[in-house]
Amino acid sequence: MATMTNPMELGELTNHFVVIHPLDDVPEEKVDTENLGPMKMTASVRISLVSLRAYLVLMMLMVFYRVLDLAGLFARHG
Amino acid sequence: MNNKFVMAAAPGVETEVLPVRGRVVKSKWAHNLLTFLMVFGPGLIVMVADNDAGAVSTYSQAGAQYGTHLLWIVLLLLPVTYFIQEMVVRLGIATGKGHAAMIYQRFGRWWGLFSLVDLELVNFLTLVTEFAAIDLALNKLGVDPCIGVPLVAAGLVLIAVTGSYRRWERTVVFLCLLDLLWFAIAFRLHPAVGQIVRGSLIPGMPPGGLTPDLMFLVVAIVGTTVAPWQLFFQQSCIADKRLRFADIQWARLDTFLGACITITVAGCMMLAGNASRVHGFTFTDPAQMAMDIGTFSSGFFKNAILLMMINAAVLGTTAISLSSAWAYGEIRGWPHSLQLPLRKAPGFYVVYLVSVAAAAGLVLIPRAPLQLIILGVQVLAGVMLPSAIIFLQLLLNDRELLGEHANKPWNNWVNWTIIIVLFILSLILAAQVAAPKLFPAA
Numbered sequence: 001m002a003t004m005t006n007p008m009e010l011g012e013l014t015n016h017f018v019v020i021h022p023l024d025d026v027p028e029e030k031v032d033t034e035n036l037g038p039m040k041m042t043a044s045v046r047i048s049l050v051s052l053r054a055y056l057v058l059m060m061l062m063v064f065y066r067v068l069d070l071a072g073l074f075a076r077h078g
Numbered sequence: 079m080n081n082k083f084v085m086a087a088a089p090g091v092e093t094e095v096l097p098v099r100g101r102v103v104k105s106k107w108a109h110n111l112l113t114f115l116m117v118f119g120p121g122l123i124v125m126v127a128d129n130d131a132g133a134v135s136t137y138s139q140a141g142a143q144y145g146t147h148l149l150w151i152v153l154l155l156l157p158v159t160y161f162i163q164e165m166v167v168r169l170g171i172a173t174g175k176g177h178a179a180m181i182y183q184r185f186g187r188w189w190g191l192f193s194l195v196d197l198e199l200v201n202f203l204t205l206v207t208e209f210a211a212i213d214l215a216l217n218k219l220g221v222d223p224c225i226g227v228p229l230v231a232a233g234l235v236l237i238a239v240t241g242s243y244r245r246w247e248r249t250v251v252f253l254c255l256l257d258l259l260w261f262a263i264a265f266r267l268h269p270a271v272g273q274i275v276r277g278s279l280i281p282g283m284p285p286g287g288l289t290p291d292l293m294f295l296v297v298a299i300v301g302t303t304v305a306p307w308q309l310f311f312q313q314s315c316i317a318d319k320r321l322r323f324a325d326i327q328w329a330r331l332d333t334f335l336g337a338c339i340t341i342t343v344a345g346c347m348m349l350a351g352n353a354s355r356v357h358g359f360t361f362t363d364p365a366q367m368a369m370d371i372g373t374f375s376s377g378f379f380k381n382a383i384l385l386m387m388i389n390a391a392v393l394g395t396t397a398i399s400l401s402s403a404w405a406y407g408e409i410r411g412w413p414h415s416l417q418l419p420l421r422k423a424p425g426f427y428v429v430y431l432v433s434v435a436a437a438a439g440l441v442l443i444p445r446a447p448l449q450l451i452i453l454g455v456q457v458l459a460g461v462m463l464p465s466a467i468i469f470l471q472l473l474l475n476d477r478e479l480l481g482e483h484a485n486k487p488w489n490n491w492v493n494w495t496i497i498i499v500l501f502i503l504s505l506i507l508a509a510q511v512a513a514p515k516l517f518p519a520a
Contacts, residue, residue, distance in 0.1 A: 017109035020100035021116045022320045023243060023417065030174035031479055039184040039476055048472070049189075052465055056192075059508055063458075066511070 117328035119247045120315040123397060124163060124308050125336030126254040129343055130394025131211030132204070132455070133302045134364045134387055137344045140295055141351025142361030146269075146277030147284035151296060152344050154281075155303045158496050160337040162467060165474045165493065166309050167329045168483045170316030176414075177313040178405035181469050184476065193466070194409050200458040201307055201402045205437035206451045208391040208398070213441050214365045215387040224442060230388070231438035234395055235431055241419035243318055250396060256389050257343055263382055264346035267353040267375065274349070290510075297507040303344070304500060306462040307401045309470055314404035318415050326483075350383065395434060403430040464501045471497060 039045075068074065103109050129137075140148045166177070173180060178197070182190030209227060216226040237249045284292065312333075321329055351367060359370040364387055372380025400416075403426050407414025412425040420427050440446055471493050474485045485493065 016102050016104055017106065018100040018102055019109055019112040019116065021244075022322055022325060024099040025320070025322065027320060028174070028322045031172055031481075033173055033175060033180065033183050033479065036183070036478060038186050039472070040478070045472060048468060049185075052468055055505075056465065059505075062509060 113325070114328045114331060117321060117325045118332045119251060120312050120319060120321075121163065121167070121329060121332030121334070122254055122336040122339070123247070123250050123315070123393075124312040125159070125333070125340040126257050126343070127250075127311075127393040127397035128159075128303065128305060128308055129257065129340050129347070129390055130204075130302075130398075131208045131387060131391040132394075133344065134211070134347055134390050136295070136298050136302045137347035138351035138354075138364045138367050139361050140299060141348030141353075142355045142359070142367065143295070143351075144284040144292070145352045145355060146273045146348070147282065148296070148299065149274065149277035149345055149348060150279065150281045151299055152303070152341055152348065153278050155300065156337055156341045158300075158500075159304055159340070160334055161489075161492055161496060162304060162470070163308065163312055163333045163337070164330055165470055165485070165489075166312045167316065167326065167333055168480065169470070169473055170313040171321050171323060171326055171329065172480050172483045174317050174320070175313075176317050176404050176408045177310045177466075177470070179408035180313075180473055180479075182409055184473060184479065185469065189469070190409060193469070194405055196458065196462050196465075197306065197310055197405055198402055200455060200462050201398045202433060202437060203451050203455045203458065204307070204398055205395055205433055206440050206446075207455055208395045209438045209441040210451075211364075211391045212388050214363065215368075215384040215391075218365045218369060219381065219384050227438050227442055230392060231434050234392060234399070234434050237396065238400065238416065238430055239420050239427055241417065243416040246396075246416050247319075250393065253389055253393055254339075257339070257386070257393075259382055259386055260343045260346035260350075263379055263386070264349040266379065267350060267371070269349045269352065274345075278345070293506070294510055297503045297510070300500065300503050301459055301463070301507055303340075304463065304467075306459060306466040307398050309466050310405050311397050311401035314401065314408070314414075318404070318417065395437070399430045399433040402433050403427070459504075463504045464497070467497050467500060 041049075101112060103112055137152070169177070169180065175183075178190070178194055181193045209231075212230055213223040213227055216223045237246055240246065286292070316329065350371065351361060354361065354367050354370045357370070357374050359367070361367060365384060368380045368383035368387070371383060404414050406412075406429045407423070407426040410425065413423040414426040415423060418426070471485075471490075473479065474493070475490065477484045
C-alpha cells in the first residue's frame with residue numbers, strides 16, 4: 001500500500017477502479033430544498049394533515065387526563 | 079485486492095482545487111465490496127440501536143410469557159422496518175439533509191416545531207429508560223451505579239466529540255457487532271429448533287387466545303421495532319456521511335442487513351425469555367431474567383445478558399441523543415456534524431451532552447418517577463410515530479423534491495398499508511396506556 005502525494009493520471013487507472021469514501025469525495029449537488037419553499041398541498045394532503053392534527057389533539061387530551069388521574073385529582077375521598 | 083491511496087479528481091472538479099482521496103482496486107468485485115464497506119454504517123447502526131434497553135425488555139418478556147409463539151410477529155416486522163427505513167435512505171441521499179429540516183422546510187414552521195418538540199421530548203424520556211436499564215444491570219453485576227452510570231455517560235460523550243464521523247461510526251459498528259453475542263446466548267440455552275421454526279413461520283395465537291395483555295405486548299413489540307427517532311437518525315446520519323446517489327443500492331443493502339440482524343437478535347432475546355419460562359421462572363425484568371438464567375446455566379450467560387443489556391442501552395443512547403442533536407441543529411440552522419470539532423459546532427454537541435448527562439443524572443436521583451417516564455415514552459411514541467411516518471410518506475411522494483427517487487405506486491401501496499396498521503396499533507397502545515379504564519380487562 002502506498003500513499004501518493006500527487007494526483008494520479010486518470011489514464012493510468014484504465015482497467016482499475018477507484019473507490020472513494022463519501023467523506024473524502026467532493027460534496028455532491030443535491031436538490032436545492034431551501035428555494036423550493038413549502039410543499040404544494042393537494043386537497044387530500046391537506047385533509048390528511050387536518051386529520052393528523054385532530055388525532056394529536058385527542059391524544060394530548062388523553063395524556064393530560066391520565067397525568068391528572070395519576071396525580072390523584074380524580075381520586076375519591078372518604 | 080491491490081489497494082493503494084491515490085489522489086484523483088472528482089468529475090468536473092479541477093484537481094488543483096479539490097483533490098479527493100480514493101483507493102484503487104483491480105476487480106469489479108473488489109470495487110463493489112469496498113464501496114459497500116465504505117457506505118456501510120448508518121443502516122446497521124439504526125437497526126441494531128433499535129434493539130435498545132426497552133426492546134430487550136419487551137422481547138424477553140414476550141418470550142418469557144408466550145414462548146416461541148410470537149416469533150412470527152417479529153419476522154413479519156422485518157419487511158415493515160426495512161421499507162420504512164428504505165424511504166429514509168432515498169430521502170436522505172436525495173436531499174443531503176435531515177428529516178427535521180425537511181419537515182420544517184416542506185410543511186412549514188408549525189409542523190416543523192411540533193415534530194422537533196415531540197422528538198426531543200420522547201427522545202429524552204427514552205434516554206432516561208436507557209440509563210435506568212444501565213443502572214439496573216450494573217446493580218446486578220455488583221457495580222455501584224453512582225460510579226458506573228456517570229462513567230458510561232462520559233464514554234458516550236467521548237465517542238461523539240472526537241470531531242470525526244468515521245471514528246464515531248467505527249466505534250458504534252463495533253458495539254453493534256457485539257450484539258451478535260445474543261446468537262451464542264440463544265444457541266447455548268438449547269432452544270427446541272422445531273418450535274422455533276413453527277413459531278416463526280406459522281402465525282398463530284398462544285394458548286389462551288387474544289387477551290388484552292397479549293394485545294398490549296404485540297403493540298409494544300411493533301412500537302419498539304419501528305420507532306420515530308429512527309427516521310430522524312438515519313436520515314441525518316446519511317446526510318452527515320454525505321452519501322451519494324451512486325451509494326443508494328449499497329445503503330439499501332446496509333439497511334436490509336441491519337434489519338435482518340436486528341430481527342434475528344430480537345428472536346434470540348425471545349428465546350432467552352423462553353428459556354427462563356421453561357425453567358419455571360416468572361418474568362419481572364431482563365436483569366432479573368439474567369439472574370434466573372444464571373441459576374440453570376453458567377454464570378457466563380448471566381453476565382453476558384447483563385452486559386448485552388448495557389450494550390443495547392449504550393447503542394440506543396448514542397443514536398437517540400444524536401438524532402436529537404442533529405434535529406435541533408437542523409431546525410436552528412446551527413453547524414451540526416460529527417465531522418466538526420467541538421469548537422465549530424458547540425450547539426450541536428451541547429444538545430448531545432445535555433441529553434446524555436440529564437438522563438443519566440435523573441436516573442441517579444433516588445425515587446425518580448421512572449414508571450411515569452416509561453409510561454410517557456409509550457404514549458408519546460404512540461403519538462409521534464403516525465405523524466412521523468405520514469410526513470415521511472408525503473415527502474416520498476413529493477416529486478418536486480425527489481424526482482426519480484420518489485415513491486412508485488407499489489411503494490405507496492406497501493407503505494400506506496404499513497402506515498394504517500401502525501396508526502391503529504399506535505392508537506391502541508397510546509389509548510391503553512393513557513386511558514386504561516377504556517380497557518377494563520387489561
